[in-house]
Amino acid sequence: MLSDPKQAVPSASKGSSLGTIEREAIEMFINFFRLLGLPKSVGEIYGLLFVSPRPLTMEELMRRLDISLGAASQGLKALRSAGAVKAVYSPGERRDHFVANLELSRFASAFIKEQILPKLEQASVRAERMEAALSDLPEAERTETRGRINELRRWLDRGRTMLPVALKLLG
Amino acid sequence: MLSDPKQAVPSASKGSSLGTIEREAIEMFINFFRLLGLPKSVGEIYGLLFVSPRPLTMEELMRRLDISLGAASQGLKALRSAGAVKAVYSPGERRDHFVANLELSRFASAFIKEQILPKLEQASVRAERMEAALSDLPEAERTETRGRINELRRWLDRGRTMLPVALKLLG
DNA sequence: CAGCAACTTCAATATAAAATGAAACGAGCA
DNA sequence: TGCTCGTTTCATTTTATATTGAAGTTGCTG
Numbered sequence: 001m002l003s004d005p006k007q008a009v010p011s012a013s014k015g016s017s018l019g020t021i022e023r024e025a026i027e028m029f030i031n032f033f034r035l036l037g038l039p040k041s042v043g044e045i046y047g048l049l050f051v052s053p054r055p056l057t058m059e060e061l062m063r064r065l066d067i068s069l070g071a072a073s074q075g076l077k078a079l080r081s082a083g084a085v086k087a088v089y090s091p092g093e094r095r096d097h098f099v100a101n102l103e104l105s106r107f108a109s110a111f112i113k114e115q116i117l118p119k120l121e122q123a124s125v126r127a128e129r130m131e132a133a134l135s136d137l138p139e140a141e142r143t144e145t146r147g148r149i150n151e152l153r154r155w156l157d158r159g160r161t162m163l164p165v166a167l168k169l170l171g
Numbered sequence: 172m173l174s175d176p177k178q179a180v181p182s183a184s185k186g187s188s189l190g191t192i193e194r195e196a197i198e199m200f201i202n203f204f205r206l207l208g209l210p211k212s213v214g215e216i217y218g219l220l221f222v223s224p225r226p227l228t229m230e231e232l233m234r235r236l237d238i239s240l241g242a243a244s245q246g247l248k249a250l251r252s253a254g255a256v257k258a259v260y261s262p263g264e265r266r267d268h269f270v271a272n273l274e275l276s277r278f279a280s281a282f283i284k285e286q287i288l289p290k291l292e293q294a295s296v297r298a299e300r301m302e303a304a305l306s307d308l309p310e311a312e313r314t315e316t317r318g319r320i321n322e323l324r325r326w327l328d329r330g331r332t333m334l335p336v337a338l339k340l341l342g
Numbered sequence: 343c344a345g346c347a348a349c350t351t352c353a354a355t356a357t358a359a360a361a362t363g364a365a366a367c368g369a370g371c372a
Numbered sequence: 373t374g375c376t377c378g379t380t381t382c383a384t385t386t387t388a389t390a391t392t393g394a395a396g397t398t399g400c401t402g
Binding site: 019020021024025027028031032035037050051053102104115116119122123126127129130133134136137140141144145148149151152155 | 195
């Protein structure tokens with residue numbers, strides 16, 4: 001359980017312009033990025049940039065991945081803001097060229113900082129509110145429920161001490 | 172970046188039958204479960220069971236959470252198969268009663284084992300195929316691309332040695 | 343072993359998320 | 373200043389995911 005396998009399969013259409021290495025890299029990153037809740041197009045873009053030995057323009061990404069202008073622009077925006085991709089200057093060239101940042105640990109860090117930590121903080125606030133609401137409960141249920149809330153808080157505290165350590169290990 | 176905040180808000184309809192503690196718990200678990208790619212209804216069910224001092228039937232879950240028969244059945248199935256919930260025997264009662272397993276570490280373990288490890292394995296296979304396909308590349312690109320594939324493999328190897336350790340720490 | 347309550351399944355439907363592409367924007371250049 | 377190319381934005385469309393509930397199944401019980 002915990003959701004299905006369902007393998008990523010490249011559409012036939014883009015088979016022509018991509019080699020084995022590119023296809024494998026793209027599929028791999030689609031899978032990992034999906035794990036972080038990111039859309040397919042973002043994984044495709046990063047995958048292609050990861051194995052590309054030279055910077056690519058947005059136009060090249062659109063063409064080779066067969067994605068739209070909007071998807072390319074938004075995907076790159078997201079990747080840049082996560083520090084996963086950067087624009088490099090190309091002399092005498094007007095358009096932007098993009099390269100992948102190969103330090104994969106960035107993703108884990110960004111994910112922890114932006115997704116997990118805020119949820120932990122919010123959860124702690126909720127736990128306080130739950131504690132405070134214990135008095136509304138009928139006597140009989142109070143002890144049992146208090147125990148459960150405490151269990152929850154122990155986990156939240158654990159998380160809040162562990163994650164910064166994990167972040168240090170990564171970055 | 173890395174997807175939006177967008178807070179879970181309980182539908183007005185079920186406000187009536189749920190107290191503060193229940194609402195807070197439900198919203199908290201909806202948020203965490205979503206992080207693991209699980210549907211809202213699954214988070215709702217687990218949240219309510221988590222703070223419920225006594226076992227609940229499927230019918231109670233349907234009524235109090237205002238979810239359908241199918242959602243309750245499937246959500247419980249998923250939670251049971253992940254070991255997050257179990258059915259307890261209730262003397263002289265025909266219908267099943269469910270309780271939450273409070274050991275939250277189970278989720279992390281299940282998630283790592285079922286979602287992350289398989290993807291790492293598959294990724295390693297892909298990396299081998301990429302390595303093998305290097306010879307198809309024009310000379311000029313080979314060295315750079317080989318370096319990138321190696322970078323990838325270093326990360327995959329790291330992951331494959333770290334995760335089992337993480338699993339031990341949890342369980 | 344018939345009837346029924348409890349549960350499961352799954353095709354249909356509703357909802358949410360991502361992709362598209364036309365229109366708006368903006369930076370550099372003549 | 374007005375063009376032009378490259379990029380961003382966002383309303384619309386498409387696709388994917390979750391939910392519903394009726395029909396099917398199971399297994400207890402009288």
